[in-house]
Amino acid sequence: MSTVKDRVPASVAVRPAGYSVLRAGHARFLVHRRAVAVASVLLVLLAASCVAYLCVGEAFVSPAEVVKVLLGRSSPDELVVEELRLPRLVVGLLVGLAFGVAGALIQTVARNPLASPDVIGISQGASALTVASMTLGITSYSVLPYLSVAGGLLAAALVYLFAWRGGLHATRFVLIGIGFAIALRSITTLFMTKGDYLVAQQAQIWMTGSLNGRGWPEAEVLAPILLVLVPALAWAARAQRTVSLDDDTATALGVRLGRVRLGLVALGVVLAAVATGAAGPVDFVALLAPQIARRMTRTAQIPLLSSALTGAVIVVLADLLARRLFSPTELPVGVLTAAVGAPYLIWLIIRSRSVGGTS
Amino acid sequence: MSRLSTQALTLAYEDRTVVEELDLAVPDGEVTVIVGPNACGKSTTLRALGRLLKPKSGSVLLDGAELAKLPTKRIAQQIGLLPQTPVAPEAITVADLVSRGRQPHQHWWQQWSDEDERAVSEAMARTDVADLAERSVDELSGGQRQRVWIAMALAQETELLLLDEPTTYLDISHQVEVLDLVRQLNHDKGRTVVVVLHDLNQAARYADHLVAMKAGRVVAAGPPSEVVTASLVREVFGLDCVIVPDPVTGSPLVVPGAPWKAA
Amino acid sequence: MPTAAPASTAHRTFAVRRLALTGAALVALLLAVLLSLAVGARPIAPSAVIDALFNGGHSDAAEVVRELRVPRTMIGLMVGAALALAGTALQGITRNPIADPGILGISQGASVAVVIAIAYAGIHTLTGYVWFAFAGAGIASVAVYAIASSGRGGATPVKLALGGAAINALLVSVTMAVLTTKASALDEFRFWQVGSIAGRGSDVVGQVWPFLLVGVVLVFSVARGLDALALGEDVAKGLGQRVATVRIVGGVGATVLTGVGVAAAGPIAFIGLAVPHIARAVVGSDHRWVLPMAALIGPVMLLVSDVIGRVVFPPSEVPAGVMTALIGVPFLVALVRRKTVAA
Helix, strand or coil: CCCCCCCCCCCCCCCCCCEEEEEECCEEEEEEHHHHHHHHHHHHHHHHHHHHHHHCCCCCCCHHHHHHHHCCCCCCCHHHHHHHHHHHHHHHHHHHHHHHHHHHHHHHHHCCCCCCCCCCCHHHHHHHHHHHHHHCCCCCCCCHHHHHHHHHHHHHHHHHHHHECCCECHHHHHHHHHHHHHHHHHHHHHHHHHCCHHHHHHHHHHHHCCCCCCCHHHHHHHHHHHHHHHHHHHHHHHHHHHHCCCHHHHHHCCCCHHHHHHHHHHHHHHHHHHHHHHHCCCCCHHHHHHHHHHHHHCCCCCCHHHHHHHHHHHHHHHHHHHHHCCCCCCCCHHHHHHHHHHHHHHHHHHHCCCCCCCC | CCCEEEEEEEEEECCEEEEEEEEEEECCCCEEEEECCCCCCHHHHHHHHCCCCCCCEEEEEECCEEHHHCCHHHHHHHEEEECCCCCCCCCCEHHHHHHHHHHHHCECCECCCHHHHHHHHHHHHHCCCHHHCCCEHHHCCHHHHHHHHHHHHHHCCCCEEEEECCCCCCCHHHHHHHHHHHHHHHHHHCCEEEEECCCHHHHHHHCCEEEEEECCEEEEEECHHHHCCHHHHHHHHCCCEEEEECCCCCCEEEEECCCCCCC | CCCHHHHHHHHHHHHHHHHHHHHHHHHHHHHHHHHHHHCCCCCCCHHHHHHHHHHCCCCHHHHHHHHHHHHHHHHHHHHHHHHHHHHHHHHHHHCCCCCCCCCCCHHHHHHHHHHHHHHCCCCCCHHHHHHHHHHHHHHHHHHHHHHHHCCCCCCCHHHHHHHHHHHHHHHHHHHHHHHHHCHHHHHHHHHHHHCCCCCCCHHHHHHHHHHHHHHHHHHHHCHHHHHHHHCCHHHHHHCCCCHHHHHHHHHHHHHHHHHHHHHHHCCCCHHHHHHHHHHHHHHCCCHHHHHHHHHHHHHHHHHHHHHHHHHCCCCCCCCHHHHHHHHHHHHHHHHHHHCCCCC
């Protein structure tokens, strides 16, 4: 071995750059430091947005009063804050979190930054079934959310079924998803042009995504589902570390790619479908939030927590604007999510220092 | 003895059969090198040994059990594999990538142990990439990148290590270093290594056990001194040559016939 | 060179096969045109169609063919070819298999302009929309390129795709904001938005054909550049291609063609995405073959869809924009499942 340099294994601690190890008893977790910092900042931003959301409205309530109400003290503004603004805020918050995570998961599996629930057919499935039901005379708001969840899940199941061929090829999955999305959108359009004008208008608003009139009933469905899925997200965050490698390397590392991908997609689909059921397909949150989050944390995979928080910030701010911008006319929140998220993503792309930056 | 072997292994991509009825035993604790001309099925065989490719018929056996029936994570604790053209996620750092080799030894509640840290440090030191730890993989040279990937496979710390053309992209000194590293691992840790190489001389120099393949079949297998003969080279590569003893190691050295010259 | 003979024979058979396939596509296109002229609320025998076209005549049938169906078929031909070529060029430039004029925001740019024309400029005719659609498509793609090419590394595929998606998102919200605040515009816009080739007169054909010509020339001129780009930017440079020029010329071509498509027929979603994939599956990855093939398959799909749309729910018609997707998706799914998809 004359040519081999005698290499003493380095004694310096080499751990994944940028990560810290979090110890809890015997358990140890890898934490990306910058991602934690970003998440903390987002959390503060989200809290501030929420307070602002509760303050601003037809009648302005001072932040001090808002905090009072939130802490359960009595206040003259209790009714406005607690009965009118808070329920809607909670739904917006949960919907934003759900779309943010859903987008992150689907972009990870698709390995394509353009993929998201509103690109691969989930939102269109929800829309198609809902709008079809509306034109057929089912307009009760107690039934429609469930129909839209069913539509979203059904569309996703179909896409998965057709895309599966001895494995899930990322490009095949996305292409078939888009195919279904376009076909379903066409069906929706067909129903809209066949239906009468009022139904078309109602459907248009639903399809844009709106938080108008949403409150505790929706939150009571959303919150437990999100809560149940949190442990699954811990699994997903770890699975992302290997799924983001190429197929061969991931398999060599002992990852059951087929199952892991199915798990990640299923999780993303359920989140997107449930959120769509609550507020309609709020466009672009799932597309924009993960890309914004990843550019902020500079991690090699899409950060789930930051995506969720970014999604929530976007929806809360967008709905705040939607309520006030053309007051007294209210815009559907979906109109403004892109207006809030897209300029920031554009700025991040323009400013980006790394070359490119993929999914 | 042989922990990893194949029985009547037939491999195919779609309808195109690439390897047929292959019986191969990888000797434990030795460096096995598979050589052969382009498209002879050597990489395909390696992929099957590492369960990246499902057999069309026949089987790959690990400790007597069929590979296809073992949990993939348990295989990953025994067999490490470096594919020919791995793709890194964009903007990933060197240390982050290498540390992903520890995945098979981790659980979600145990994401980073002292053992992981030792294995990653050692792998990076052995492949001489410790200085690059914080760099982004995108901005490395081809040779550096290849060493990072090898570090990742080493960090997996498996008894069996499969490397698919690990010297591609490397200059001659790094080629020698990587192959020396392979022998060193084999010597120090008793690792069993299977390497696919296209350079016959390197194969003869570094292999304990040489497998020569042609058109999806094994033509010859054994110690390089017995396998590498002028007639075998003609049969497998279709090349006329002279075999002389390597002046440094004494292993067979293939010297091709005289170069073309204007008459 | 003894080895050269078999190689060139193989090459020749491959070329013959591709020529034959292109010929078959051409025949399919002729059939589609004939169908489009003959089928409708008032079926006209093919012989009568040919008679009306070449021998004049003033029967009702001849008038229908000349006044209604010929312009409609012309629009179908132009729009189908334009969108298919635009999609092929955009997928090549961004090296993203799901890029198309819709997802990159170019169609949306045209839509925004049309919405503004309806809501604020008081324009209500198709011929009036055309210029707005062109301007909108142009502005949107300039914006996308400006975003992608700023910052380090220039206009990489990922930055182009993401920049496009962001612009698209932004423009959708502008459209929505206008529509939700100006209810009267919605009623007019929702029919334009569906995408249809019905009711367009020969004046629209006259307005857009020069643009179609320019777009076709631009996109075809970068065919070899797109082939090189498919191998990666470095290889493309090594092959002597000016990568930025290819992207810009191809991008301008795609924009002009999208403008043609959207201006004449509204945003028809499916063709720009799917036809390039179908064309590649048929003739391989060489853009000098893929582009003509796409230009043939695009109109076939659009015309056949339009014809079916005329007859499925008589007496009303299903717009081509809807029908194309419904008919095309099974195709796409079957194709994507059969082939290993080239990105």
